[in-house]
Amino acid sequence: MNNIMKFLTIFPLLFCFTLATAADNAATLYQQHCASCHGKNRLGGQGPALLPQNLHRLKKKQALGVISQGRPATQMQGFGDKLNPQQIQALVDYIYTPLPHMPVWDRATIDASHIIYHKDGSLPDQPKFKADLDNLFVVVELGDHHFTLLDGDNFQPIGRFPTRFAVHGGPKWARGGRYVYFLSRDGWVSKFDVYNLTWVAEIRAGINARNLAVSDDGKVVMVANYLPHTLVALDARDLSPLKIIPAVAGDGTSSRVSAVYTDDPRHSFIAALKDAPELWQISYASPPDPHSQDKPEKSGSGTNNLRFPIQRIPLDRILDDFFLTQDYARVVGSSRSGGTAVYDLDLKRKIAELDLPGMPHLSSAITWQRGDTRVLATPNIRKPEVTVVDMKTWKVIKRIPTRGPGFFMRSHENSPYAWTDVFFGPNRDLMHVIDKQSLEIVKTLKPAPGKTSAHVEFTRDGKYALVSIWDMDGAIVVYDATTLKEVKRIPMKKPSGKYNVHNKLGRSEGTSH
Known part of the structure; x- marks a missing residue:
């Protein structure tokens, strides 16, 4: 014993x-x-x-x-x-074991990662190639961490370039279409000069990043981080840091940032906190010039309201995903814990509750004019349906059954159709085409049997729709957007998102912003 x-x-x-x-x-x-x-x-x-x-x-x-x-x-x-x-x-x-403490990723660490390949203004101001600069596509190829610059007129690649590992959140074009900004999951921001087909600068703004946004004047890049809990403002010219903004709610809660988007009319960024019920409006109306003799003060010096001032909008729930309406006046946001609501950015309060069970993928939602009203349509990550909502009454008009939960939905103002994938489940190789007036599925395409079809993007005029075959032996499949017939197939390595200059900078009603 x-x-x-x-x-x-x-x-x-x-x-x-x-x-x-x-x-x-x-x-x-x-x-x-x-x-x-x-x-x-x-x-x-x-x-x-x-x-x-x-x-x-x-x-x-x-x-x-x-x-x-x-x-x-x-x-x-x-x-x-x-x-x-x-x-x-x-x-x-x-x-897979979490770190015992929040890692430090401060100004000194960010500065130490800064790489400048070409100084601002040192490269020629004329493109090295001939193409319609408003109809270019950036196609991210996740399979081997490259991107292809694609001519949207003849669908010929202009060039193919290596990226950082795991580009995430969608590259963003800057005003004028000369520069495009990429973000990796690891927080690397990379600036590419399309005219000269070369990288200009890079910097690591965080450890785990969510997405980035570019101001409508093309001067500021804002990065939303999960880790550490920060938003980081960068000078768009050379990616030098302007400010590190701790993501701390009014009650002191340190939070990840769900996402950040640009609100053009307000000359602001809109960000949602992932761990606190707050929406932020961050003004960039008069960003500081880091190249002037008046050096910006260091982050944390108590001068936050002097640069990129924050307006806090208290919410009744945490927003895991959100969508800015076409006029940028309202935010439609959803929570993983349940519930979707509409918040007015002028009134600074909730104005409607939506009947959207499951998990609508609002960052992929689109809007269009239907009769005398504008409607919002969103795929759903958890439910096999596309939900269409009247934006006057905020009531559901129709739930369109699909062959499985979807991830991306796209259209174009010149197209009668909206396209949505069936990203999750056994029918992931399907692509539904929906008539925007009748709200009926008019055709279901199968671009590559057994391989995931996803993420449609249109040419600038809306005549052609490009579909990604999300596979190592994948492709971009080009369809005539009216006849729905295949026009061309371009082999690529697990192509994911495709981003057209005109549609993104023109804020097309059929694409994400």
């Missing part, structure tokens, strides 16, 4: 010692084999950050394979010949 009692007394200590030893061993393995590329603190370097927040799209079983066998189209080598299965499992468990 005494021996049993001694064992029961010692066992918890042995168990804790074993866990601590395993953690120490995993940390040692990480420093030996991973830190040189992914950073000694797992915050990323040449390779991406290895944190749970950055790995949520990679399952643990997949991570085992990546560490063991490497990752195609990247510099990630396999370690199966150096580490045994237990060691690889220990590494997986380690990188």
